[in-house]
Amino acid sequence: MSEMNNEVIxxxxxRTIGRxxxxxxxxxxxxxxxxxASVGAVTVTLLLVGVFYVILMNLNExxxxxxxxxxxxxxxxxxxxxxxxxxLETELKSMPEIKSVVFSSKDNxxxxxxxxxGQQGEILKLYEQENPLNDAFLVKAAEPETTxxxxxxxxxxxxxxxxxxxxxxxDKLFKIISISRNVGLVIIIGLLLTAVFLISNxxxxxxxxxxxEIEIMRLVGATNGFIRWxxxxxxxxxxxxxxxxxxxxxxxxxxxxxxxxxxKLEGNFIxxxxxxxxxxxxxxLLLMMGCIIGVWGSMxxxxxxxxx
Amino acid sequence: MIVMxxxxxxxxxxxxxxxxxxxxxxxxxxxxxxxxxxxxxSTFIKMMYREEKPTSGKIIVNGIDIAKLKSxxxxxxxxxxxxxxxxxxxxxxxxxxxxxxxxxxVIEESPRIIKKxxxxxxxxxxxxxxxxxxxxxxxxxxxxxxxxxxSIVNSPSIVIADEPTGNLDPDTxxxxxxxxxxxxxxxxxxxxxxxxxxxxxxxxxRVIAIDGGMIVRDEQRGDYGYEA
Numbered sequence: 001m002s003e004m005n006n007e008v009i010x011x012x013x014x015r016t017i018g019r020x021x022x023x024x025x026x027x028x029x030x031x032x033x034x035x036x037a038s039v040g041a042v043t044v045t046l047l048l049v050g051v052f053y054v055i056l057m058n059l060n061e062x063x064x065x066x067x068x069x070x071x072x073x074x075x076x077x078x079x080x081x082x083x084x085x086x087x088l089e090t091e092l093k094s095m096p097e098i099k100s101v102v103f104s105s106k107d108n109x110x111x112x113x114x115x116x117x118g119q120q121g122e123i124l125k126l127y128e129q130e131n132p133l134n135d136a137f138l139v140k141a142a143e144p145e146t147t148x149x150x151x152x153x154x155x156x157x158x159x160x161x162x163x164x165x166x167x168x169x170x171d172k173l174f175k176i177i178s179i180s181r182n183v184g185l186v187i188i189i190g191l192l193l194t195a196v197f198l199i200s201n202x203x204x205x206x207x208x209x210x211x212x213e214i215e216i217m218r219l220v221g222a223t224n225g226f227i228r229w230x231x232x233x234x235x236x237x238x239x240x241x242x243x244x245x246x247x248x249x250x251x252x253x254x255x256x257x258x259x260x261x262x263x264k265l266e267g268n269f270i271x272x273x274x275x276x277x278x279x280x281x282x283x284x285l286l287l288m289m290g291c292i293i294g295v296w297g298s299m300x301x302x303x304x305x306x307x308x
Numbered sequence: 309m310i311v312m313x314x315x316x317x318x319x320x321x322x323x324x325x326x327x328x329x330x331x332x333x334x335x336x337x338x339x340x341x342x343x344x345x346x347x348x349x350s351t352f353i354k355m356m357y358r359e360e361k362p363t364s365g366k367i368i369v370n371g372i373d374i375a376k377l378k379s380x381x382x383x384x385x386x387x388x389x390x391x392x393x394x395x396x397x398x399x400x401x402x403x404x405x406x407x408x409x410x411x412x413x414v415i416e417e418s419p420r421i422i423k424k425x426x427x428x429x430x431x432x433x434x435x436x437x438x439x440x441x442x443x444x445x446x447x448x449x450x451x452x453x454x455x456x457x458x459s460i461v462n463s464p465s466i467v468i469a470d471e472p473t474g475n476l477d478p479d480t481x482x483x484x485x486x487x488x489x490x491x492x493x494x495x496x497x498x499x500x501x502x503x504x505x506x507x508x509x510x511x512x513x514r515v516i517a518i519d520g521g522m523i524v525r526d527e528q529r530g531d532y533g534y535e536a
Contacts, residue, residue, distance in 0.1 A: 013416060015416075015419070016416050019413070212397065212399060213399060215397065216397060216399065216410065216411070217414045218383070218386070219357075219386065219391055219397075220386065220387070220410075220411040220414060220415065220458070220462070221383045221384060221385070221386035221387035221415055221462075222383060222414035222415055223383045224380070224383070226414060226415075226416070227414075
C-alpha cells in the first residue's frame with residue numbers, strides 16, 4: 001500500500017495541469033449563459049465593494065487629517081500675572097503627551113476671529129479698543145486620539161480659564177464612517193452570497209453534465225483531487241473574470257477624481273489617498289475577493305457531488 | 309484473490325442484501341454469480357470493488373481488507389480492478405481509442421505507455437480497425453468490447469462484470485464471452501454476474517448462486533440451476 005501511495009503523491013505533472021486548465025475552459029465555454037450570469041454577479045458585487053471601499057478609506061483619511069489638525073485652545077485667566085503665565089507654559093511644555101505649545105496673544109485671537117467672519121467681521125473691530133478675549137496657548141497633543149484626555153488634564157491646571165477643542169466634530173465624522181461601514185458591509189455580504197450561489201449553480205451544471213465522466217473516473221481509480229481540479233479552476237476563472245471590469249472602472253474613476261480633487265486640496269490639511277499605491281491595493285483586494293468568491297462557490301457544489 | 313468472511317450488509321431502508329457471506333475466489337478463477345433479481349447479487353458484486361461497504365465482516369481483495377479501507381485509498385485500490393457494466397458506460401463524445409485511453413489519462417499515466425497499452429487491448433478485443441469511431445457508430449457488442457478494453461487497460465488482476473451480456477443478443481453474447489475467457493486465460497480473475505442460462509450451462513465454470521443475501525450453492529463447473 002505504501003508503495004502505491006508514493007506513486008500518487010508525486011508532483012502534479014505539467015501535462016496534468018494542462019489537461020485541467022483545458023477542461024475548465026471547455027466548461028466555461030459550454031455553460032454559456034450561466035457563465036455570463038455568474039461573472040456578471042461577481043462584477044456587480046466587486047464594483048460595489050470597490051466603490052464602498054474607496055469612499056470609506058478616503059473618509060477615513062479625511063477624518064484622520066482633520067484629527068491630526070485638532071488644536072486645544074487653552075484660554076489664560078485674565079487675572080494671571082506674567083509669572084503665572086510663564087509657569088503654565090513651562091508646565092504644558094513638560095507634559096509628555098503634548099507635542100507643541102504656541103502662544104497666541106488676545107490681539108492675534110481677535111484678528112483671527114475678525115478674519116473668520118469675513119466682511120461682516122469688520123464690526124468686531126470695534127472691540128480693538130477693549131479686547132474681551134483671552135490670551136491663549138495653542139496646544140497639540142502628541143497622539144491626536146488622546147486630545148480629549150489631554151484637554152481634561154489641562155483644564156485642571158492653574159491660571160487656565162477655559163479649554164476648547166474641536167474633537168466633537170471629529171467624533172461625529174468617525175461615527176458617520178462607522179455607520180456607513182456597517183451598512184456597506186451588510187449590503188456587500190448579501191451581494192457576496194448571491195455571487196457565490198450563482199457560481200455554485202454554474203459549477204453544479206458542469207458537474208451534472210459530466211456525471212458519467214466523473215463516474216468512470218472514480219471507477220478506474222482517478223483520485224478525488226484529480227476529479228476536483230477542473231471544477232476548482234472553473235470557479236477560479238469565473239471569479240477572476242468577474243474582477244476585471246470592477247478593477248478597470250475603479251482605477252479610471254479614481255484617477256479622474258484624484259486628478260480633479262488633489263490640486264484643489266493642495267496646501268489644505270484635508271487629504272485624500274494618493275492614486276498609487278491606493279489603486280493597486282484596491283485592485284489586489286478585488287482580485288483576491290473574486291478568487292475567493294469563485295473558489296468558494298465551486299467548492300460548495302463539488303463537495304456535495306463528490307463525497308465518497 | 310478475493311476472500312469474504314461473514315459479510316453482512318443492511319441498507320438504511322432495512323433491506324438485508326448480504327446475510328453472512330463466506331467465500332474465497334482464487335487468483336485466475338472464472339466465476340459466474342447467478343440469482344434472481346433482488347437476491348443480493350448486485351450488492352455482492354459491488355462490495356468487491358468497494359462501491360458498497362459491508363455493515364460488518366471482512367472483504368479481502370489482493371491482501372487488503374477493503375471493508376476497512378479509507379475513502380482516500382479507494383482510488384488506488386480501484387486501479388487493481390476492472391469493472392464492466394450492462395450499459396457499457398462509454399463517453400459518447402470520445403472515440404473508441406479515447407474512451408480506452410481515458411482510463412489511463414485520469415490516473416496520469418505517461419502518453420507513451422497509454423498509446424502502447426490502448427493499442428494492445430484494442431487488438432485483444434478485435435477493435436484495432438475501429439479506433440477512430442464514436443460509440444454511436446458501433447454495434448452493442450462492439451461497444452461492450454470497448455468497455456471491456458477499458459476495464460483491462462491498466463492490467464488489473466480482477467475483472468468484475470455486472471451482467472455484461474444483459475443488453476446483447478445471443479450471438480453477440482457469445483462473442484463477449486469469448487473475450488472474457490481470453491482475458492481469463494492470461495491469469496486474470498473474472499467475476500461475472502449473469503442471467504444468461506445458455507452461457508452458464510455451456511461454458512462451464514464455477515457457479516455461485518445467491519438467494520436472500522446468502523450463498524445457496526457454490527459448485528465448480530456448475531449449472532445455472534434456475535428456470536430463466
